Amino acid sequence: xxxxxxxxxxxxxxxxxxxxLKANLVEHQSRSTELVLIRGERALQxxxxxxxxxxxxxxxxxxxxxxxxxxxxxLLQRRWQDRVELQLVALAPLPFWTSAxxxxxxxxxxxxxxLLGGVLDPSMVGPAVDQSLKALLELAxxxxxxxxxxxxxxxxxxxxxxxxxxxxxxITPVEVPITCSHASSLALLPQAALQRLxxxxxRANLQVVALPLTNAWLLxxxxxxxxxxxxxxxxxxxxxxxxxxxxAGDNVADPWFPAGDFDPLSLMAAAIPLTQLLxxxxxxxxxxxxxxAGVLGLSWDGVLRRGxxxxxxxxxxxxxxxxxxxxxxxxxxxxxxxxxSTFPTK
Numbered sequence: 001x002x003x004x005x006x007x008x009x010x011x012x013x014x015x016x017x018x019x020x021l022k023a024n025l026v027e028h029q030s031r032s033t034e035l036v037l038i039r040g041e042r043a044l045q046x047x048x049x050x051x052x053x054x055x056x057x058x059x060x061x062x063x064x065x066x067x068x069x070x071x072x073x074x075l076l077q078r079r080w081q082d083r084v085e086l087q088l089v090a091l092a093p094l095p096f097w098t099s100a101x102x103x104x105x106x107x108x109x110x111x112x113x114x115l116l117g118g119v120l121d122p123s124m125v126g127p128a129v130d131q132s133l134k135a136l137l138e139l140a141x142x143x144x145x146x147x148x149x150x151x152x153x154x155x156x157x158x159x160x161x162x163x164x165x166x167x168x169x170x171i172t173p174v175e176v177p178i179t180c181s182h183a184s185s186l187a188l189l190p191q192a193a194l195q196r197l198x199x200x201x202x203r204a205n206l207q208v209v210a211l212p213l214t215n216a217w218l219l220x221x222x223x224x225x226x227x228x229x230x231x232x233x234x235x236x237x238x239x240x241x242x243x244x245x246x247x248a249g250d251n252v253a254d255p256w257f258p259a260g261d262f263d264p265l266s267l268m269a270a271a272i273p274l275t276q277l278l279x280x281x282x283x284x285x286x287x288x289x290x291x292x293a294g295v296l297g298l299s300w301d302g303v304l305r306r307g308x309x310x311x312x313x314x315x316x317x318x319x320x321x322x323x324x325x326x327x328x329x330x331x332x333x334x335x336x337x338x339x340x341s342t343f344p345t346k
Contacts, residue, residue: 001036001039001040001043001044001055001057001059001073001076001086002031002036002039002040002057002059002060002065002069002072002073003024003027003028003039003060003251003254003255003256004039004040004042004043004251004252004253004254005039005042005043005252005253005254006027006039006253006254006255007253007254007255007258008253009027010023010024010026010027010254010255011023011255011258012255012256012258014223015217015218015221016218016221017218017219017221019255020218020255020256021255023255024060024254024255024256025063027065027254027255028060028063028064028065029063029064029065030065031064031065031068031069032068033068033071033072034072035068036068036069036072036073037072037075037076040072040073040076041076043055043252043262044076044080044083044084044086046261046262046263047084047262048080048083048084048334048339049332049339049340050261050262050263050264050265050330050332051263051264051265051313051330051332052084052262052264053083053084053085053298053311053334054084054085054086054087054293054296054298055084055085055086055087055262056087056088056089056115056148056248056296057073057086057087057088057089058089058091058117058148058150058181059073059088059089059090059091060091061090061091061092061096061105061117062092062093062096070088070108073086073088074088074112077112083334085296085298087113087114087115087296088109088112088114088115089114089115089116089117089148090105090109090114090115090116090117091117091118091119091150092105092117092118093118093119094118094119094120094124094129094132094133094136095128095132096118097116097118097132097135097136097139098131098132098135102135102139103139106139106140106142106143106145107143109143109145110143110144110145114145115145115146115147115148115179116136116139116140116145116146116147116148117147117148117149117150118132118136118149118150119149119150119151119153120133120149120150120151120152120160120161120164120165121150121152121153121154121161122154122156122157122160122161122185124161124164125160125164129164130164130167130168133164133165133168133172134168134171134172137168137169137172137174138172140174140176141172141174141175141176144176145176146176146177146178146179146297147174147176147177147178147179148178148179148181148209149161149165149178149179149180149181150181150182151165151180151181151182151183152180152182152183152184152185152186153181153182153184153185153211153215153219154184154185154219154231155184155185155188155219155220155229155230155231156185156188157185158185158186158187158188158189159183159185159186159188159189159194159197160185161180161185162180162183162186162197162201162206163197165178165180165204165206166200166201166204166206169204177205177207177297178204178205178206178207179206179207179208179209179295180201180206180207180208180209181208181209181211181248182209182210182211182215182233183208183209183210183233183234183238184211184215184219184231184232184233185231186231186233186234186238187231187232187233187234188231189234191237194234194237195237195240195241198237198238198240198241198242198243199241199242201238201241201243202241202242202243206243207243207244207245207246207294207295208233208235208238208243208244208245208246209245209246209247209248209295210232210233210235210245210246210247210248210275210287211233211247211248211249211250212232212233212247212271212274212275213249213250213251213257213259213260213267213270213271213274214250214251214256214257215230215231215232215233216230216232216274217256217257217258218256218257219231219232232274232275233245235247235275235277235287236277236283239283244291244294244295245287245291246287246288246291246292246294246295246296247267247271247275247277247287247288247292248267248292249262249267264288264313265313265315265323265326265330266326267288268288268323268324269323269324269325269326271288272284272324279320279323279324280320289302290302290303309335310333310334310335310336311333311334311335312332312333313330313331313332313333314330314331314332314333315328315329315330316328316329316330
């Protein structure tokens, strides 16, 4: 949410990971509390009107724009608490969690029910990274904070980050939930190795958020060819191992991805062809519904049953085809009341 709707002023016209990072860093320099408030309010309004009841957002937590981002988004969290559960993840360079500021950030996260975060990419190896991971895990366990890591968002070095995390957990076991976001390069493992890794992930209580739209946009991009292989989280293989996997949208109109609109049905329509999930099957639908609720730790799993909240999205149509084509009208019921059918301007 801190960078949503910034594409217009900070476009990534090459569409590469490197250019996205450059544009993100430039945008970060100009962030203000007011700008993040405006963008975040727009984002949550769209999410709510289109049927989302919870959003988890990774917040850039280092550099000059960090304080403004956190001030704005904590205010929005309080403002929207009766409509959308906003979960905030402190996305910081891993060495930050060994610094003097780490403890105060952890206390701040504990007050807003936030999560510890960081990035594990193929360039991050060695004793210093191991020490940073250890510090993060100890801090999370001490404060009872869940963890959500950007991990293995890469088209090489298969599962290097997850393996590194698993090694760290053998040394520093924790009781808090740990989410692996992206997990793209796991798809490059041989099938037998992936199955063994999935079994290790289950034993370590790891869960995964797949982000196929941003991964398909950024990974394996070359200037002169159409990529024949674009890694994404191996959802069905992980499900077979028993790993809980959710599918999410990641970026909305920012340097990392030019599209997106906080619409769960649009996410399904775009992600299902990429992932080849079948929404009319339980494990094909779960990543967008019950598994997502589980990853977020929501009190309700989203299943309609006696005594459940009167919250739902009703879609007019005769088949899943109508839903995925976007040709069906929808109504959103919140606490037993239908929302206005007037959608905010996107």
